[in-house]
Amino acid sequence: MSIEIVTIVDRPDLIPAAARWQWEQWGRKNNVPIEQVEAFMASHTATSGPPQCFVLLDDGVPAAVATLEHHDLDARPDLTPWLANLVVDPAFRGRGHAIRLVQHTEAACRAAGLPRFYLNTESAAPLYARLGWVEIGTAPHYDHTVTIMVRELG
Numbered sequence: 044m045s046i047e048i049v050t051i052v053d054r055p056d057l058i059p060a061a062a063r064w065q066w067e068q069w070g071r072k073n074n075v076p077i078e079q080v081e082a083f084m085a086s087h088t089a090t091s092g093p094p095q096c097f098v099l100l101d102d103g104v105p106a107a108v109a110t111l112e113h114h115d116l117d118a119r120p121d122l123t124p125w126l127a128n129l130v131v132d133p134a135f136r137g138r139g140h141a142i143r144l145v146q147h148t149e150a151a152c153r154a155a156g157l158p159r160f161y162l163n164t165e166s167a168a169p170l171y172a173r174l175g176w177v178e179i180g181t182a183p184h185y186d187h188t189v190t191i192m193v194r195e196l197g
Contacts, residue, residue: 106135118182
């Protein structure tokens with residue numbers, strides 16, 4: 044198995060696949076048109092710091108996506124930056140791709156000189172805790188409550 048993580052800047056041809064996963068995970072139920080998700084992905088053009096979009100390739104096939112955002116939770120505009128929109132294609136789950144993307148995003152934050160970053164999750168807090176993330180609270184998000192976590196990089 045050959046794993047490579049690329050950015051949308053380097054591989055804009057991957058935008059449709061990355062956008063589809065995010066739309067299927069969140070956009071559809073929130074009535075967001077897929078074209079809006081594609082435009083959102085295409086706007087992730089930073090080469091350091093947010094906003095960036097990372098796509099994991101498994102033997103050259105797009106398998107997972109994550110973004111680095113300035114903001115990702117309306118209830119906490121004071122926190123920045125955020126690991127967000129992490130989705131693994133169902134056909135590629137159970138291979139450690141989510142962990143690889145989290146670690147890659149962490150490395151991108153370190154390279155940009157960012158001392159910490161945040162995420163929110165509805166159900167994956169135990170996974171992130173195993174990777175060194177610490178719960179700092181909860182917040183409302185759409186029609187549910189999410190756990191907010193921080194990863195100190197210093």
